[in-house]
Amino acid sequence: MSDEGSGATPQPPPATLRKWRRLLANEREAARGYRELASRRTGEERDILLGLAAAEQRHVAHWEGLLGEHVGPPRRGSPQTRVLTFLARHFGWVFVLALMQQAEARPLYEGDADAPAAMAADERIHGEVVRGLAARGRTRMSGTLRAAVFGANDGLVSNISLVLGVIGGGASPQTVLLTGMSGLLAGALSMAAGEFISVNSQRELLAASDPDGRARESVVHLDVDANELALVYRARGMSADEAHAHADAVLRQGASAPASAEPVRERGTDAVGSGLGAAASSFAFFATGALIPVLPFLFGAGGVTAVVVAGVLTGSALMLTGGVVGVLSGAPPLWRALRQLVIGAAAATATYLLGLAFGAVTG
Incomplete structure (x- = not known):
């Protein structure tokens, strides 16, 4: 009996099936790796990693949809993706992210007729997300x-x-x-x-460049029409217009202005x-x-x-x-x-x- 009469999905060529199953296994392994890393983090970093895992799960759904009833039994991912998952489970944060950054930098799905352009774009964006996470860890250590x-x-x-x-x-x-x-x-x-x-x-x-907290106590006593508060902000790197606008805002709020109103140096101790x-x-x-x-x-x-x-x-x-x-x-x-x-x-x-x-x- 033909597939057309039975309503079954036509079977793609064997080489195509092997390719789709391999990509499916790799995407499943990538999602697992991000979930493993997320389990070792908290807060925003955990949310970002879970977001990456969800994106990889969308790619899983794409290959599952193409394979249909020919998806076959679950397969193991490539040695590289399995190693990354193992490292994510057992080793340091920055080291694993650096390896993942290199893996995401590969031009995956570029020019692949079986993958939509959105998937190739996803992978490029994933590389930048992982690069940003790795940069945080590098800064800390x-x-x-x-x-x-x-x-x-x-x-x-x-x-x-x-x-x-x-x-x-x-x-x-x-x-x-x-x-x-x-x-x-x-x-x-x-x-x-x-x-x-x-x-x-x-x-x-x-530390010598940190603002003196006692100076804030003087704000309420400044002459609103003649004071040097704007010069403080210009000395810290603001333009003249920005400094005057910020000084006016601080004077309106007075000494009760939150610390976040102060310009923050890019690098701290x-x-x-x-x-x-x-x-x-x-x-x-x-x-x-x-x-x-x-x-x-x-x-x-x-x-x-x-x-x-x-x-x-x-x-x-x-x-x-x-x-x-x-x-x-x-x-x-x-x-x-x-x-x-x-x-x-x-x-x-x-x-x-x-x-x-x-x-x-x-x-």
Whole structure:
């Protein structure tokens, strides 16, 4: 019996069915991933993520409608979408959002005759929504993350350079180990102290720019026809007309004007982070990075074997830190990983050659 007589939906070609089912599975997995992330958030961020999940569910309905009775049993999404869902369930907020930002940046459905233009537009908008959410998280963790990344990278590069430099100069394994451990401790303490002073100095500079709350108490005593209140707002960045209009509004409200009436600086001390947090993060990550080039010598290796193992371990760690920074910043992780490796290798090679030259001269 033909499909036309039975009223059944004509079956599309097998290749088309496979494509639709794959896209359906991916959209279901994407909606699940956003719901997983939403379950870990509260307030506005949770609402935004649930909105994205609802949008992905609309795409699910589109592919289900095309497939009709040929939808088949539920399928698993692509490995990439399943990994994102797993990470959303178990790992950090900013890291997962950065990966989702890259996934949403792909030109999905562009030029696909089976998907309406609205779906392609949805995906582009989703990318911007995820970018905005990721930017919030990056801002909150910027101080500590910067200290951690710089600390790990500096520990790796400085200590592999130090170790190879003294090896080039003909130092014994015991001297290499002592030099490496001394470099680890000295560098970690220096980085921690520097971060603590830097972050707290920045906070103090920003705090010095905060408006003096006592000045508001003087508003009710100002001469309405002759006062300098508009100059305050001009000094804070308003144009002359805006400053006068705002000053007039504040004078009409008097000292009872809400704090929200005051212009707010774009950056506050909260965006800088904690000095202690930055110092601790910098110390820990510098020490961890600096320990890696020394590991072969700690376990008793020496000679060419120790140098090769130290180089491989350090190179791998440099690529890892570069890749993580690439993911978190939304940039291609491979390029960032290779960049870190090249910089570290160049520094280590330079100090090794210097050590060779110094050993040749003193020998």
